[in-house]
Amino acid sequence: MSKEATTKRVAISKKELIKQRPLLIWSAIFFVYGFIFYYLPLGGWIMAFQNYKNKTGFFHSKWVGLEKFKFLFSDVTFLRVIRNTFCMGALNLVFSTVLAITFAILLNEVKVTKIKKPIQTVSYLPHFLSWIIVTGILNDMLSSTGIVNELLVKFGIMDSTVPFFSIPWLFWPIVTFAHLWKETGWNAIIYLSAITSIDPTLYEAGSIDGAGRWQKIKHITLPGLRPTIIVLLIMNMGNLLNVGFEVQYLLGNDVVKSVSDTIDIYVLKWGISQSDYSLGTAAGIFKSVVSIAIILIANSIAKRHGEERLF
Numbered sequence: 500m501s502k503e504a505t506t507k508r509v510a511i512s513k514k515e516l517i518k519q520r521p522l523l524i525w526s527a528i529f530f531v532y533g534f535i536f537y538y539l540p541l542g543g544w545i546m547a548f549q550n551y552k553n554k555t556g557f558f559h560s561k562w563v564g565l566e567k568f569k570f571l572f573s574d575v576t577f578l579r580v581i582r583n584t585f586c587m588g589a590l591n592l593v594f595s596t597v598l599a600i601t602f603a604i605l606l607n608e609v610k611v612t613k614i615k616k617p618i619q620t621v622s623y624l625p626h627f628l629s630w631i632i633v634t635g636i637l638n639d640m641l642s643s644t645g646i647v648n649e650l651l652v653k654f655g656i657m658d659s660t661v662p663f664f665s666i667p668w669l670f671w672p673i674v675t676f677a678h679l680w681k682e683t684g685w686n687a688i689i690y691l692s693a694i695t696s697i698d699p700t701l702y703e704a705g706s707i708d709g710a711g712r713w714q715k716i717k718h719i720t721l722p723g724l725r726p727t728i729i730v731l732l733i734m735n736m737g738n739l740l741n742v743g744f745e746v747q748y749l750l751g752n753d754v755v756k757s758v759s760d761t762i763d764i765y766v767l768k769w770g771i772s773q774s775d776y777s778l779g780t781a782a783g784i785f786k787s788v789v790s791i792a793i794i795l796i797a798n799s800i801a802k803r804h805g806e807e808r809l810f
């Protein structure tokens with residue numbers, strides 16, 4: 500490349516930089532924000548390898564290596580909370596994905612805008628409610644004097660009221676229902692957007708070929724949604740161990756403790772309540788590493804089968 504061409508190229512680059520200066524400034528602000536609040540705190544992971552004490556700090560706490568991790572995996576309670584977290588996460592992932600896709604397809608089939616818009620609005624409003632409100636509603640509904648027990652007794656389905664929050668095997672379905680009620684409408688928005696991007700001529704061709712609504716959904720809508728479903732599924736699989744904290748903490752009690760405690764609650768009890776920050780940090784590291792591993796494995800499987808993937 501000649502000197503003149505190089506000089507011209509540098510001049511164009513400087514011109515583009517000046518033109519895009521506002522974007523670069525905002526990008527730098529968000530980069531610094533992310534580094535300070537997301538990456539810099541990762542230095543605190545060193546606590547997991549120390550017997551950390553507030554009085555001594557990072558630099559003078561005793562180094563214990565992997566002792567905290569050994570304690571975790573020898574602790575029956577921690578193994579139980581892993582099971583609880585994973586099972587509730589899996590139930591939430593499967594049912595929320597299926598229900599969101601189903602709801603999006605059904606809502607797309609509603610052609611009357613005056614009916615469709617209110618249904619969509621009402622469906623995603625619960626997303627903006629805090630878990631305090633949602634769990635309060637659940638407590639009122641499922642209490643001994645709540646509407647669910649009243650209906651069960653009134654219609655003769657049950658002879659007496661059911662203590663929903665005192666039956667361990669009902670806790671996971673209740674938590675799953677809470678997530679579905681709160682998030683289904685919101686999760687369906689992206690699937691509705693994906694449906695609108697499907698070429699309308701495909702549906703017209705299907706109508707000409709005599710395809711009914713079910714045939715169009717099966718052979719046009721679902722294949723068109725497939726890339727979106729796979730990408731979102733991969734991303735959401737990383738949240739299998741991020742099933743939540745608030746709903747389990749607010750709905751749980753000593754009777755259902757064996758099925759309600761999650762990794763986050765375990766970290767709260769050990770890291771905050773008992774001031775064992777090292778053990779709480781070790782549990783948090785385990786959750787983060789496993790979540791990343793799940794995403795990488797899911798992405799690798801999708802890549803191997805030629806599907807859409809994150810990277």
